Amino acid sequence: MSDDNSQSSQGSAGKSWLGRITQMLQGEPQNKEELVEVIADAQERALIDPETKDMMEGVLSVSELKVRDIMIPRSQMITLDVDESLENQLPIMVESSHSRFPVICEDKDHVEGILLAKDLLPLILDKSDALPALREYLRPAIVVPESKRVDTLLNEFRQKRYHMAIVIDEYGGVSGLVTIEDILETIVGEIEDEHDDEDEHNDIRQLSKHVFTVQALTPLEEFNEFFSTEYDTQEADTIGGIILHAFGHMPSRGEIIDIEPLQFKVTNSDNRRIIQLQVTVPKTETTEDHVE
Template identity: 30%
Template structure:
């Protein structure tokens, strides 16, 4: 080394700095790879991706070979830089080489390559995998010894070397990924995926048609009234009961009446003979479970019951599917809209509107851990049935009751408060 020319030593020094940059960028890029994209590329038989995945299966060995290589070239570079500086400046060269090499390594072998690797991990990691694989085989004995010593030290310190973190994504993590998918995922598909993720968090009670809005056939009513309900109904499945919905005796499928109508043989008696057995659902059933139950048991409508067996509403297969894909009919969506935007950016919302639907439509955050409808939220907050033109604040939203009828809030005006100053007003 003493006989080597300064130009040769400088050439070796530059090569070692490039090697250091390679190891630094390799470490960052390998650790920054998207594991799920990597698995997808492996399925597509991408050769570099397969090598990268194999290296990442044992990260302690990968990190070991990278750090051994990086430290080796950095120490060797420091020694050569010291020799060059000593020849040029004597004893003062030691301090000069230390300061200069520190800056050079920091900029050109650490910060710059690691930044590039973090921004473009695949472009760095995949080519690096072709080098790191053979290098690991060559240096495996040394890597093994270093890892064993390291694991022994960690064991003495009471630190487990086994990762306890699950590699499976939680629902919240999946939701974050979908929300941050941006332009790579169309808005419609993004909404559908979010709807699927919410199925396990939403219960039948959250989406059911409440008892007060159930349209059914009361056998105690006049037959003409029953015919009017059948001919005017927008639904093909109707509950059949005696005077009270809790006395439901079955479900009528309007399609089953076709033959009776053609034979001019439709009466209360023949109608009762065509009804199907009622299907009951506990109100706490999660949508994910109920969707499977509907499909397995070949039902499309169920009567939602509380813990006492009283009917609280109706839930259908279509209601659950709409949680995933949105309204199945745009015309139905327009006709049944309960949210009406005003010129002043406030909204007139019907009291029967579900809070979840309001939040979803307006991107609001009204509390959902209590009442399910706007009417219930207002009455629970005030603890009385209010008169018209009563104002209140719930969370960061201003609410003004507009129309009260039959002990229910029919409509209210709502708007979001923009700032803390608005809250005080």
């Protein structure tokens, strides 16, 4: 009898362990959508905070993006002329507050190299009246195609220790540039420093020919004027209000909704408000007014 009870107990234990293993296997996310749900559930149960959840979802979103989705478009590139005197271009550098500048010859399709502002610091100690030629301070420009995966580029940035790359299209023309900060902002949200203007929070910024990043608090009238849309200003004061009404719930980061004629993706939000949106204009729409 005792032997039978022992065997029965061992059998029950075996079934119990098998059941638990099966449950663990069944509970594992089988695709990215299920993994996002697991992350959201972890945040709801206070296992992780909202900022950690957003960051984890940002990491997942990076694997789906191409460089063209996050690059600074050609029209917004601040460049220096390799044949222009350094003295004449210092005001551009000071005003932009950038640390790196593409240096061009003739036009933006001919990038000669990258200038690091810190390389000019020794000039402060130089008593000479004449500043040297800009070409003497150029570093090689890294070139990447628009179609390159963002996560692959991030690994290259880290391994090769460079922070900026020139982006080219399929015909070899320069279509923009991308920095390591652009990738990090995709993961953790907007990174601001002491040089950022507080008045820029409501700006609409172009990321590529058909993709824009928009602050949710952008006044609806300003949004309608920029995109030639006719969203009802009686329904909401801001574009974020329109998006919230369309969702019918507080959307999480990464949620997408179509409100004709545009597509909206929530790129930054918390439990109380939508912070930032990615707006995609249909490729059939004309966006020449916003593109060089």
